[in-house]
Amino acid sequence: MHELSVTESILNTVLESAATHSVSRILKIHLEVGELNGLEAEWIQYYFDVLSKDTMAAGAQIEVHRKPSEFTCHDCGEVFPLDLKSVSKVTCPTCDGKNCSLTGGSEFYIRDMEAV
Amino acid sequence: MPKVKLIRIREEILSENKNLADSIRADLSRRRTTLLNIMSSPGSGKTSLILRTIDLLSNSVSMAVIEADLDSTVDADKIAETGTEAIQIETGGFCHVNAAMLEKAAAKLDLDALDLVILENVGNLVCPAQADTGAHLNVVILSVPEGDDKPLKYPVIFKGVDAVVLNKIDYLQIAPFDRESFWEHVRALNPKAAHFEVSCTKGTGLESWVQWLKGRLQ
Numbered sequence A: 001m002h003e004l005s006v007t008e009s010i011l012n013t014v015l016e017s018a019a020t021h022s023v024s025r026i027l028k029i030h031l032e033v034g035e036l037n038g039l040e041a042e043w044i045q046y047y048f049d050v051l052s053k054d055t056m057a058a059g060a061q062i063e064v065h066r067k068p069s070e071f072t073c074h075d076c077g078e079v080f081p082l083d084l085k086s087v088s089k090v091t092c093p094t095c096d097g098k099n100c101s102l103t104g105g106s107e108f109y110i111r112d113m114e115a116v
Numbered sequence B: 001m002p003k004v005k006l007i008r009i010r011e012e013i014l015s016e017n018k019n020l021a022d023s024i025r026a027d028l029s030r031r032r033t034t035l036l037n038i039m040s041s042p043g044s045g046k047t048s049l050i051l052r053t054i055d056l057l058s059n060s061v062s063m064a065v066i067e068a069d070l071d072s073t074v075d076a077d078k079i080a081e082t083g084t085e086a087i088q089i090e091t092g093g094f095c096h097v098n099a100a101m102l103e104k105a106a107a108k109l110d111l112d113a114l115d116l117v118i119l120e121n122v123g124n125l126v127c128p129a130q131a132d133t134g135a136h137l138n139v140v141i142l143s144v145p146e147g148d149d150k151p152l153k154y155p156v157i158f159k160g161v162d163a164v165v166l167n168k169i170d171y172l173q174i175a176p177f178d179r180e181s182f183w184e185h186v187r188a189l190n191p192k193a194a195h196f197e198v199s200c201t202k203g204t205g206l207e208s209w210v211q212w213l214k215g216r217l218q
């Protein structure tokens, strides 16, 4: 993964947002990341610490909220979690249907931040 | 102590890249040039498919290729031998092409004279999936020797594409590859993508691929 460019993007976004909300220090940043996006949280924090050094986001903590992958069955409407690493078939646990599609797990956004 | 404010952001990570990609896409559309982004693992057949596409379309479609092979001009040289213009992108060892790199490379092309620009992305099934390049069409190639389980292992790239090309079908006789379950997985991740089965070395299945592509030019 490309944690460095991802981290730069996060930093730019929170700094912009801070400027429009008249705060002076960013304390915590919450990300929502689907488990299918193999983002390494430790690297994000590591790069963030380096990149944010001389900004109002210095020392901010990044919290990654993982979203499980989820499929929806188009036959019966069931929404079910599925660990894609351990299955070889995508079938609905309720009706055994195969007409299912991925509806969650690829989220990749900055939810909010705590600042003073 | 000042009160902690919770500031709602709700913005995509990499939104800057996305915004630049959107503006590249719009600019290309104004010039009636279509950008096709081809992604796959190393060696699945990106260059081979591009060469076949040039062969079948260059009489009727004016095109150029942007190559992002890591620190090598081998692929760009192969394309240039066909007489089609090929530009080498400087990725500096990067794991994918982003919108800024694409913009820089595209500036070297006479875009108004082109109908189609093909980008050969860096060989990788993870990173290119997350960086919008500004392409109108995104395609992933999987080759038979890689195995039918790949869609479930790399779901993000399969979820985001307009077409999936299964290459090296000449290996189907000797490789254990369950085509039905492969396409079933692809459908589960991405019900809208077009499906093609080709062999770039034998020349099989390429006619329907180029027809699909031609139908999507602007």
Ligand SMILES: Nc1nc2c(ncn2[C@@H]2O[C@H](COP(=O)(O)OP(=O)(O)OP(=O)(O)O)[C@@H](O)[C@H]2O)c(=O)[nH]1
Pocket (backbone or CB within 6 Å): B040, B041, B042, B043, B044, B045, B046, B047, B048, B049, B069, B075, B122, B123, B167, B168, B169, B170, B171, B198, B199, B200, B201, B202
């Ligand atoms: N048997 C068989 N071999 C193929 C086919 N298509 C490509 N190849 C071979 O697979 C190898 C890799 O093909 P390329 O087209 O260079 O793959 P690529 O994705 O561009 O590779 P990189 O740019 O290195 O990531 C070459 O030796 C090709 O001849 C095919 O349909 N069948």
Ligand SMILES: [Mg+2]
Pocket (backbone or CB within 6 Å): B046, B047, B048, B069, B075, B120
């Ligand atoms: Mg190549």
Ligand SMILES: [Zn+2]
Pocket (backbone or CB within 6 Å): A073, A074, A075, A076, A077, A078, A092, A093, A094, A095, A096, A097
């Ligand atoms: Zn069901």
